[in-house]
Amino acid sequence: MSNDANIMLFPKITECSYVSCYCEENVWKLCEQVKKTRPAELSKCYAVFVSNEGRTVPLWRQKAGRGDDKVVIWDYHVFFMHNPTPTRCLIFDLDTTLPFPTYFHKYVTETFRSDLALRPEHHRFFRVIPAEQYLAEFSSDRRHMRRPDGTWIKPPPPYPPIQSSATNTHNLDDFICTQSGKGPGIVYSLSQFVYTFFKLPNAQLNNTQN
Known part of the structure; x- marks a missing residue:
């Protein structure tokens, strides 16, 4: 493994x-x-939003999931991706039961499995946003976590809401949206996402072709 791939972005999940x-x-x-x-390393990092039009996306190996497979259906999910080399892509998911980090192929295989066994309305789409852009453009006033009476569905983080702009205090829906050409970054289907970010090393690729 190259020195780039060995870089420990986050020494411990608890940090x-x-x-x-x-x-x-x-x-x-x-x-x-x-x-x-x-x-x-920031230019090699991405925020990845997972959702679909109906906001019903099944994910496995999640801490909040049920059963032996720890499956849960979220309206959306977000994870961090580090792509230091063409053949080394790492996923950092703070909600998974898998290791932190996990190599791309293992994470995708165990977390998303395949769309073939799912109804079309449950197919997952992936909005991939460069980390620098995410830091510069994302805003949330946390309104989606409040009930109609103003109380919290879940307690908010202890720090102030993230605000990239004084005029746009909440643009979370733009990031969750799975329509291509709308919102930041690029939207991929599951197969497109795998094809784009999973590259076998040359030696391993040659073995698969023999």
């Missing part, structure tokens, strides 16, 4: 900012941490 049910902010904080501690 990362984490609040349950605020995955978009947890990932924003991971991006912020990289910018402060490993700025040269």
Whole structure:
């Protein structure tokens, strides 16, 4: 493995900012941490939003999941991705039961499995946003976590809401949206996401072709 792939962005999961049910902010904080501690790596990092039009996405190996497979259906989920080399892509998911981090192929295989066994309305789509852009553009006033009477569905993080702009205090829906050409970053289907970010090393590729 190359020196780039050996870089430990986050030495321990316990050193990362984490609040349950605020995955978009947890990932924003991971991006912020990289910018402060490993700025040269920031261009190789991404925030990845997973959702679909109906906002019903099944994920396995989640701490909040049920049964032996720890499956849960979220309206959306967000994880952090580090792509230091063309053949080494790492996923950092603070809500998974898998290791932190996990190599791309293992994470995708165990977390998303396949769309073939799912109804079309449950297919997953992935909005991939460069970390620098995510830090610069994301805003949330946390309105989606309040009940109609103003009380919290889940307690908010202890720090102030993330505000990239005084005029746009909440643009979370733009990041969750799975329509191509709308919102930041690029939207991929599951197969497109795998094809784009999973590259076998040459030696392994040659073995699969023999």
